[in-house]
Structures are given as C-alpha cells and as structure tokens.
Amino acid sequence: MGKTISEKIISEHAGRSLKSGDISVVDIDLVMSQDGTGPLAVSQIEKMGFDSVKNPEKSIFFIDHAAPSPRRELSNSHSVLRNFSKRTGAILSDVGQGICHQVLVENYVCPGDIVIGGDSHTCTSGALGAFATGMGSTDIAVGYTLAKTWLKVPDTIKVNFNGMLNEGVYAKDIIIYLIGKITSDGATYKAIEFGGEVSDRMDMDGRFTISNMAVEAGAKTGIFNSDGITRTYLEKRDRSGCFKSIYADEDALYEKVIDIDCRIIEPMVSQPHTVDNAIPVIDLEKIMVDQVFIGTCTNGRLSDLRVAADILKGRKVAEGVRLLVVPASKEIYIEAIREGLIEIFIESGAAIQNPGCGPCVGIHQGILADGEVCLSTQNRNFKGRMGNPDAFIYLSSPATAAWSAVKGYISDPREAG
C-alpha cells in the first residue's frame, strides 16, 4: 500500500514503516516557540531538570507577538528568552526580524522535515513539503531538550483545487471557501494534502497562505508536494541544497478526497466570530469598516503587499478608516521599500509598523474600540481576538482589504479594475 506524505515523513523520522493511526516517538528537525509560548517552555525545561537544548542550531525562539514590548511584564518575558538562548546557544530571532512562521520558511525549513512549534500556525511550513505542526509549551520544551516528540500518524484528507482562479480571487479566498465548506472542525486530527492544478501552479506565497490556515479547519498540518516551484523558491534563497522532492504515492490511502472547482469561487470573507462563517463579498450587506489590517503570517508577504499596493496606488484610504500595513519579515520589508510599495501605502494614508504579528492577537499596535469593525488579512476572527470582545473582525484577501480601505466598507476587489 502506498503512503501519504505524512506517512512517508513520519516513517522516515521514526526509523520504521508507519501508517495512519500508528503512534511513535520521532526525531524532529526543528523546534520553535514565540514570546507567548516560549517563556512557559523555558520554565518547563527547568522543571524537567534541564538547562540545555539538544540541537541549538535547530532550536529557535522568536520575539514577534509583542515586539517591541508594550509593557513591563512582557519585557521581562522577552528577557527570559534572550537569556535562555544566550545560555544554551539556541537561536534567537528578536524584535524586527519578523513573524516566526515567515522567518522559518525563509531560512530554516526544508522539504521532508518534521517541525514542531509552540504556535498553532506552525502548519504554514507544510507548504514546503514538511510535516509541521503546532503544540503547546510542554511538548515544545521536550522538543528543545530531547529533539524528539511523540506523534500519531494522522489520516489525510486530500483537497484538490481544480480549474483556475477567477479574477480578483486569491489563495486566501479559496482557503476561506474550503473552511466554510468543511467547517472549523472538518479536519480535526487530520492532515490535509493540497493538490489539483491550481495548487500545482500556485507560487510559494499562495501555498503558505493556504497551509497557514489548515489549522482553522482543525487540521494537524496542511501539506503541499515539494516540486519545481519549491525548488526555485529555495534556490532563490541560496538553500537549494536542502531541496528534496516530496510526493504522496499514487496509491496512497486517503480518508476522503475533496474536489473543488475554483472557477465557482468568488472573493470571500469570513464574518464574525468564526472563520467558517464564510460568504462571497458580493452577498454581504454594506459593512462599514473602522480599521483595515494588511499583514500577518497569513498575508503579510511580498506578493500580498504588491497586490494591495497595486490597488492603493494613486488612491486614498477613505475618511474615517485606519489602514495598518505590517510586513511579515524584515526581508519582505526591505524588498517592499526597494519596490516602492511602502511609499504607495504611506501616500494612500496607511500606517506602517515593524515586521511582526502587529495587531493580530490583540496585544498592541491596533486594538479595536467597542463596536468597531476591522477587515483583516489574518487567519482568525474569534471574539476578542484583536483585543476587544465587543468588536467585530472580518477576514479577507489583501486585495479585498485594500479596496475596502479605499471604499470605506467591505467591497469586491474586482471593482478596483
């Protein structure tokens, strides 16, 4: 019997042939946490009686969620991570470097790796053909100290995005559409493998967006084949040495196969307060927005900023609307400056913030007021997410976000021309 991608990768790391449902202790290639989950991981490491990490060059701490720190307690948590990395030789990605998931795919993750991260969107790295999954601080603490974890090999759902993308429709729209269809627990405990012509042609930025949101359907990870597009991405980053072709076997056994004809998908939004509350923009009543946020590990990449700048060029953000733009990494930020995108944003009325999570998780840099509405390119719109349980978050692609910032209400980007 053939193997799914998850079965292949986990078998290789367990040193024996495994199939879905099997449980095994496995070696891991990379382990990471961020400033929300890392401090607890450090204290758990100490509780286990360790003061070291197994593979310092494969152990990373990110300071990205509240970076730079907005308050004293968080500054102290940041110190914990800085001191621990210094002591153990673990890698520290400090303020200004960017969001963990973006920095990971740019510099660290290779196809075929097992990556565990103290952050639910660790599945983002699955776009490179890695088995990447989020865990809590204690599991991550064990990952740091032993370079091992235990995994249950998941069943896999194969999702084929077939056909082609309509004008104004992006990776974000098709993943919102999918989650609307299968719901927020439609893939719980499962891996999703993405295939079909649309996935096979999609650039890495689009694939990252899709893998990033696999967890919003409950999935353990969201994986793409690693193919020519993956190879080119790694080559451009001087990392071609770590390329490996990763495919499922032809006769792999899937729990189910979902075929989606992308030609029927239009620009989508998720309405408050769940991601699966999905609706085409044109079916939405007139929703005025107070804040528009373009950024995050879902849609703060260069191609996202290009699409948004293309719409905002020569236009102004509507009166009464705040537009926040946050590049996902330092590298993206620099390139966006070189290409003149940042100037376009500022000219249009946007406020630019340093690479990091920005206002996504409601700690700083754009907390909503009571009753306010935000349209965001992030992955999650749960009640209270942006710092206020009495506010309303809608999710969309960067194109829809940019055009809505211009119009002042949630609008179809196809009107932008």
Place this chain on the structure above:
Amino acid sequence: MSKNVKILRGTSFKFGDDISTDLIAPGRLFHLRSNLPELAKHVLEDADPEFSRKVKPGDFVVGGKNFGLGSSREHAPAIIKLAGVGAVLAKSFARIFFRNSINVGLPVLVCDTDKIEEGDELEILLSRGIIRNNTRNIDLKFNPLPEVMIKILNDGGLVGHIKKNRGFNL
C-alpha cells in the same frame, strides 16, 4: 487511567460550540501569561464574565463541539485546571488543546454533552468511563483515552513522564 479510581464530583457550567482559546485565555491578557494564578482569575471571561467567580473546586466545564480551538497556548487548559475545574467535557476537542490538557494533567472527556445542562450535578468515574448525571438520572459514556495519553496522565503530565524516565517511555 486504570490506576485512577478517583470519582470526580461537581456542578456543570455549560458553554456552547467552538469555545476558542481566545475566549478561555484572551490575547489581551498576554502580559499575565507569566503569572498563571492572576490569569486564572480571567478564565473563560469572554465567554462568561461571571464564571471565575462562580466556579468551585471540582466543578466541570461542559462545552459543545470543537472545544479549545485556536491557538496553541497551553495557558488555556492550565488556567482551567488552576481555577479548580475537575474535568472538561465536550462533544469534541481541538487537537492542540486536547494534547495540552493531558500534558498539564487536566482530564478532557468526549461525550454527548446535549444530555447535560447548566447546573447539573455530575459524578465522573474516570476508570470506568462513566459520567453520572444525578440531576437527570442518566449515565453517559465517554471515549477512553489513547494508551499513550493514559501513561502521560498517570505520570502526572508530560514533565513528570520525562523526569521519571529521563526521556520518552511510551
């Protein structure tokens, strides 16, 4: 859990479907993550602002489907446990929350929570897989935990397991 003959007793606090980790341990209280007892005073605040004042040691949190969806923050099950909650019952759990709960030693049980209302008096026989709803006079069954998780729970959570075995012994 065969060694565990404990009976849990308490009152049910009923919540709906899709109780996210943002509702359990809000991001806006990020600064309290290094102070779990303080964070625990806000447990589930955005779902029920009165909860942390009403809950008594041993009581149960009862949810619908997909309890604990969202972020990987282990602080969510940790503060539920710290608030004194004896177990969380739900129709289904999000993956990371479920795993985190075992790691911090909080029992999480999958059962048909439609048969439980707010304020019901429950008795849970962990080793027998039975939830007795004494208010409604019905018995509910819950799915047994996987062997690996029982081993971790029996060692008092993952830290205890690793300490005891100087590594994994699953």
